Amino acid sequence: MIPVQKTEIPGPRSAELCAGLRRWESRNVTFLSADFPIFWQRAEGVNVWDVDGNRYLDLTAGFGVAALGYSLPEIAAAGGAQLRQLSLGMGDVHPSAGKVELLSSLSRLTFEAWGKGEAKSILGCTGSDAVEAAMKTAFLATGRPKLIAFQGSYHGLAYGAMEATQMGDFQKPFIEQLTKRAVFLPFPNCWRCPWGRGERSPSECDAGCRCALADELKRVFASQSVGAILVEPMLGRGGMILPPDWFVPLLRQVADExxxxxxxxxxxxxxxxxxxxxxxxxxxxxxDLICVGKPLGGGFPISACIGPAAVMDAWPDSDGEALHTSTFLGSPLGCRMACAFLEEIERRQRDLKVEEKGKQLLAGLSDLAHSGPPLKNVRGSGLFVGVEVTDRHGRPDAALAGRLVLALLKAGVILLAGGTDRHVLSFTPPLIVAQDELHWSITTLHALLEKIA
Ligand SMILES: Cc1ncc(COP(=O)(O)O)c(C=O)c1O
Incomplete structure (x- = not known):
């Protein structure tokens, strides 16, 4: 459903709550200004309602979490029933049956589906948890402390995961405390080639960049004790960047070698x-290991690091004191909601038409970008789409991207700007978004561009 505006945005109640946040929340957490944020009250499908009664279209799916939209009745019912029956277990001591069900589903949908036999998982609550479980597993499995990660990557902000996060200024204030466990190599961004080979699309990327990266990988493995390569197969927060098709297979080959x-x-x-x-x-x-999170819990925080038994069994048997655990690890509520999410997404995935809708979004944004600045370098796959906002010279324009995000909010569209230079409008709507909602969004963006830019 398209937005409905009842008050100015942000409305008076949001402004009032904003004052409370300013008073009681640590300063760095929420960006506060006269125009930002709105306070959410409820959400359903692709829509969010704020505390002033305004209805928005959420083109972020709440950081990519609400893949099946908000408050899907089947997931909400599963969560509600579990909450009434058993909200908490003792994750690594006396778990609930739902944990076994979830672990077996994760195995079935990953390594078993890929013909590699059964998998084992370590559950967590956040994406950072999953990444850190993977980092520990890699060290136990190889005995080598370092890892290779990529410039522009975002793996979370807990201390371990932050070691491998290299976008924005997240590491900067803490740099002296970090162990520098990650060695960062360039992520092949064809639109802004890190090897200075010009602007192209991933399909035009040639062997030159592949050789350049292969050489860098070789150099790092030769000089440091590296046990793992950690990578997002497409950069998300780092700017919605799709690498050329040779990239991940090259990493597989080098890791094997x-x-x-x-x-x-x-x-x-x-x-x-x-x-x-x-x-x-x-x-x-x-x-060898895959980390999942965000949409997994159908809105409830749960994540997993999944790997074949041969890799995961680098962990010793528990002797009664788990080496890696946390209070809420594999909580009954999280497991139940994740099982409900997996069941629903697998049942519905064909009807979601993600690729078709993604093509529509790409085409609509490309049309807008054709007429020149400020939009440039549209890219994406499925409903994972980005477009750069640039100045007349093609340079990242974070200020304008920010103004567009704000103008869209005032028009009832929730969108975020990401990327290392904060200039990439990032579209990750719920996968259930309708084609006319996408069409309406593009038209709205077009109108705002004419007004603002
Ligand atoms: C690719 C990727 N990995 C890890 C994370 C960290 O997840 P969390 O914020 O749940 O710790 C994120 C969060 O945006 C992410 O996009």
């Missing part, structure tokens, strides 16, 4: 966001 693990972070891209269930399926690459 070097006896290192390939860890794919599909926390953002997983579960049909880009079209296939996972990006690695389209590429025909099987990782």
């Amino acid at each position: 070097e006896g290192a693990l390939l860890i794919l972070d599909e926390i953002f891209t997983g579960f049909y966001r880009t079209g296939p269930r996972f990006v690695c399926e389209r590429l025909g690459v099987v990782p």
Whole structure:
């Protein structure tokens, strides 16, 4: 449903709550201004209502979480029933039956589906948790402490995961505390080639960049004790960047040659966001470990690091004191909601028409970009789409991107700008978004561009 505006945006109640946030929340957490944020009150399908009664169309799916939209009745019912029956277990001591069901589903939908036998998982609550479980697993499996990660990557902000996050200024204030466990290599961004080979699209990328990266990988493996390559198969927060098709297979090949693990972070891209269930399926690459999160819990915070038994059994048997656990690990509520989400997404995925809707979004944005600045370099796969906002010279224009995000909010559209330069409008709507809602969004963006830019 398209937005309905009842008050100015933000409305008076949001403004009032904003004052409370300013007073009681630590300063860095929520960006506050006279125009931002709105306070959410409820959400359903692709829509969010704020505390002033305004209805919005959410083109972010709440950071990519609400893949099947908000408050899907089947998931809400599963969560409600579980909450009434058993909200909490003792994750690593006395778990609930739902944990076994979820673990077996994760195995079936990943390594078993890829013909690699059964998988084992470590559950967590956040994406950071899954990444850190993968980092620990890689060290136990290889005995090598370092890992290769990529410039522009975002793997979370807990201390371990932050070691491998290299976008924005997240590391900066803490740099002296970090162990520098990750070595960062360039992520092949064809639109702004890190090897200075000009602006192209991934399909035009040639062997030159592949050789350049292969050389860098070789150099790092030769000089450091690297046990894993950790990578997002498409950069999400780093700017919705699709690498050329040679990229992940090259990492697989090098990891094999070097006896290192390939860890794919599909926390953002997983579960049909880009079209296939996972990006690695389209590429025909099987990782050693895969991290999932975001949509997994149907809105409840739960994540997993999944790997074949041969890799995961680098962990010793528990002797009564788990080496890796947390209070809410594999909570009954999270497991139940995740099982409900997996059941629903698998049942509905064909009807979602993610690729068709993605093409529509790409085409609409490309039409807008054809007429020149400020939109440029439209890219995406499925409903994982980005477009750069630039100045007349093609340079990233974060200020204008911010103004567009704000203008869209005032028009009833929730959207975010990402990327290392914060200039990439990032479209990750719920996969259930309707084609006329996408059409309406493009038309609205067009009108705002004419007014603002
Ligand atoms: C690819 C990727 N990995 C990891 C994370 C971290 O997840 P969380 O914020 O749940 O810790 C994110 C969050 O945006 C992400 O996009």
